[in-house]
Amino acid sequence: MTTRRDFLKQSALLGAGLTASPFFIKAGGAGIGANDKIGVGLIGCKGMGFGDLGAFLRNPEVECIALCDIDDEVLNQRAADVEKTTGKKVKNLYKDWRKLIDNKDIDVVIVGTPDHWHCLQMVAACQAGKDVYCEKPLGNSIEECNIMIRAAEKYNRVIQVGQWQRSDPHWQDAVNFVQSGQLGKIRTVRVFSYQGWCPSIPVKPDEPVPAGVDYDMWLGPATKRPFNRNRFHFTFRWFWDYAGGLMTDWGVHLLDYALYGMNVTAPNSIMASGGKFGYPDDACETPDLLQTIYTFDDFTVLWDHAIGIDDGAYGRNHGLGFVGENGTLVLDRGGWEVIPEKVNGKMRMEAVALKKSYGGGGLNLHVKNHLECIKSRNRNTNASVEIGAHIAKFSQLGNIAYRTGKKLTWDGKSFHDAEADAYLTKHYRAPWELPKI
Ligand SMILES: NC(=O)c1ccc[n+]([C@@H]2O[C@H](COP(=O)([O-])OP(=O)(O)OC[C@H]3O[C@@H](n4cnc5c(N)ncnc54)[C@H](O)[C@@H]3O)[C@@H](O)[C@H]2O)c1
Structure with missing residues (x-):
């Protein structure tokens, strides 16, 4: 097309x-x-x-x-x-x-x-x-x-x-397994980032610019506003003027492997739902819970994130599950494994025990x-x-679907x-x- x-x-x-x-x-x-x-x-x-x-x-x-x-x-x-x-x-x-x-x-x-x-x-x-x-x-x-x-x-x-x-080799090994076809037809890829360690940030008053900080040069092209510590080092990522919340922060790392594994680039449609469900009154603008569904011809990629909770899926706080009809390959920074489908007491494939990351960084x-x-x-x-731009744009699509509340189609332009x-x-x-x- x-x-x-x-x-x-x-x-x-x-x-x-x-x-x-x-x-x-x-x-x-x-x-x-x-x-x-x-x-x-x-x-x-x-x-x-x-x-x-x-x-x-x-x-x-x-x-x-x-x-x-x-x-x-x-x-x-x-x-x-x-x-x-x-x-x-x-x-x-x-x-x-x-x-x-x-x-x-x-x-x-x-x-x-x-x-x-x-x-x-x-x-x-x-x-x-x-x-x-x-x-x-x-x-x-x-x-x-x-x-x-x-x-x-x-x-x-x-x-x-x-x-x-x-550049971390076990991610490539996992993609090779996914592409070998052994999982059977893949119907969905669950991609999740649950960041329990990320605390809620209580609303703080604006304050004078701290000594030694060139605040105008921190803001740069972003809208001028009084200095507020919540919007500064590290926590800037929860404000739309400077970043895109977890959808782009972790999305680019993990969604990249969903697309690579499935050998696809562009979805047919995008929709998203979520909000400030955990901390409705805190200072963050970006949602602390969000699910985005990217629909392709015959499977979906589901993005799922939360702040302040660690229970993502498969006992992990981040990663991907390539859900096939024979089994699910689960992949994160620590390694990958395959959990077989067991239907009516019969395993559809052999399990693959956890293959840990090679280490070395x-x-x-x-x-x-x-x-x-x-x-x-x-x-x-x-x-x-090209890789970085593609996945940054793909993650942005999720935020735009969330912010408009619409099911969107995107033709690349x-x-x-x-x-x-x-x-x-x-x-x-x-x-x-x-x-x-
Ligand atoms: N690859 C990864 O795994 C990974 C992990 C964490 C963060 N990041 C990315 O790194 C970037 C920074 O995130 P962070 O958590 O390190 O933020 P941070 O706030 O801890 O550090 C950013 C630094 O940039 C400085 N800065 C801001 N504007 C500047 C300017 N105009 N000129 C010079 N210095 C300026 C700030 O003073 C601060 O010291 C983000 O884009 C984030 O997504 C990547």
Whole structure:
């Protein structure tokens, strides 16, 4: 179907994870030889970005050239942490990320900022000739994701999106089993993220901007409003201006494997229901419980999330269940197993006992894959910009269905519904502008 083919080019998205590349580009494109040092700069140092930098620094060719954060306390703490690990002082500490982009010693920019910054910072880094490790979800709107694909292509940059499960080998083993057909016809894929450890956040009053914080630069393109701690470090993800709640936060990691396993890209329809059922009066805007149903020709993908409870499915708090007529393959960060169907006392297939993750860390392997691709100028990283954009958009569809309360169809460009189409792009606060690529 033309409309669905438009959604994205299947082959570039699905098997791409750990397989051969369709995108080989002339070696040496960035002027980095196999034995050269690779200069890295990190924007957004508090949480995952710092974890990413740690994984880069486990590789001897990597040098940390600069750190950037709008919060002095975070910046100084992280500078001290890097010095302790590497024995070297970080030469450049910036509060304005544009200075880091201008630094000629930096080959790779890690974007570890909240989601509403990813597009501007990744595109600027591409324009400056840097390769980028960009945290997930790639963009904060469907339009941003499209722009980011175009920027990576136009400036020929090697991008790795922080979906590190794409480099963790047991996920690939599970996909191979699903695709072997042994489960029989798969009728649904249950994809769930139940985050018991995530607390409710009580409403707090606005307060003066803390000393040492450049709040205007934290907000960037987002709507101006008084400083409120609930909307700042880490918990920004529960507010629509900056992110998309668990639907996009965990959705991109897990739904990615539902589509990869089922070898599909675009659903026929999307509908969602949920709300602030657990904590109706707390500060979060995004739902603490949400179910989204993506319908394909003859199966569904069910997204199911909750905050403050851990009992997802199959005794796990996150993962996927590929529910086949012979058995269900259950997959999470810890490993995978197959639970056979038992009907009228008869097993329809052999059980597969839990095959644990190989250990060794998907994140480390993911960063190694990025470094190898940077050296060979191979744009087909394990989580390429195309893979990251596709699943960020797919997850956004769930939020748009929830926010409109409608059963939607999507042709890759439009919902043909004015209310839903209004969510395709995000308003940028001046002087920031959506990049034009
Ligand atoms: N791949 C994963 O497994 C994974 C896990 C957690 C988070 N993430 C992603 O990482 C990103 C950051 O999440 P987090 O939980 O680490 O957030 P965080 O709030 O802990 O850290 C973000 C940091 O960015 C800084 N920052 C904000 N705007 C900035 C700007 N304009 N310039 C410089 N610094 C700026 C903040 O001050 C803060 O230190 C999110 O997109 C999130 O989805 C990915």
